Amino acid sequence: MSQCEKMEKCQFFNDRMDDMPPMSQAMKDSFCMADKNGCARYVVSTSGHPVPPDLFPHMMERAMSILGKA
Numbered sequence: 001m002s003q004c005e006k007m008e009k010c011q012f013f014n015d016r017m018d019d020m021p022p023m024s025q026a027m028k029d030s031f032c033m034a035d036k037n038g039c040a041r042y043v044v045s046t047s048g049h050p051v052p053p054d055l056f057p058h059m060m061e062r063a064m065s066i067l068g069k070a
Contacts, residue, residue, distance in 0.1 A: 002034075002036060003032070003033055003034070003036070004031070004032045004033075004036035004039065004042055005036075006036075006041075006042060006045060007032050010032070010041065011051075011053065012024075012027075012028075012032075012041055012056060012057060013028060013032050017053065017054070017056070018054070019054075021056065027056070027057050027058060030057075031057040031058075032057070038057075038060070039057040040055055040056065040057055040058065040059040040060045040062060040063035041055055041056070041057055041063075042057075043060070043063045043067070044063050044066055044067065047067050049066055049067065052066070
């Protein structure tokens with residue numbers, strides 16, 4: 001597990017998304033600070049696809065759909 005190198009520019013990590021969930025700090029601790037490979041935003045970003053502005057870290061099913069793997 002490793003800290004995400006994309007945190008500096010991440011809309012989610014920097015609280016720049018609409019409708020931030022109440023659990024956002026717990027999600028940051030889990031995805032951004034510990035398991036970046038489990039983050040839907042990270043997976044989409046590293047695939048070369050644009051990250052939708054409303055994609056939250058826990059939306060892995062949606063990320064797989066974006067990548068054509070669902």
